[in-house]
Amino acid sequence: DAKTTQPTSMDCAEGRAANLPCNHSTISGNEYVYWYRQIHSQGPQYIIHGLKNNETNEMASLIITEDRKSSTLILPHATLRDTAVYYCIVTISSGSARQLTFGSGTQLTVLP
């Protein structure tokens, strides 16, 4: 699986958009970009994933650059409950089930 690089921490004002970057310059053609988050003392929660195209769901939007070497997770209107560690994971999504390899993630703190 390709290695990812994320900032250690970020702050965001409540109600504003939170933009979380992730670099994955060694991503290969069949690897997807996944985002999970972990609220303190809970299990990780799936947010969104994508291959090439930008994706949006009820939780967030995922913007992937054309060369696929980086991506940005966007929480359009951050709330205090969005304070969590956000993990960007790159892995293939076919064949036998593969474990997710978690990096250090980004601690997002939403400020009132």
Next chain:
Amino acid sequence: GAVVSQHPSRVICKSGTSVKIECRSLDFQATTMFWYRQFPKQSLMLMATSNEGSKATYEQGVEKDKFLINHASLTLSTLTVTSAHPEDSSFYICSAVQGAQTHGYTFGSGTRLTVV
């Protein structure tokens, strides 16, 4: 959506005793379950992968005789920490997969183990 129930949420045990943690997929059949461990202020580290009906595959450095994993059915996997020591105190998290799709991964809420 898919729900994974993990029990207990927290447990305190005496050094030398064993503790069993259960991970259940409530509304789907999980062919594969993963067990992770997370120490304070660190990321999740994979301990082992279990497939229903077969022996678990352990990551390097994880003692299979200490961390016993059983995946006897498509909805239940258990992790038993045997002869627990204070250094085993950690947050243990399971993940269940429906099929082979990575976006089908659902995580349990975790178990906080404290060994005194």
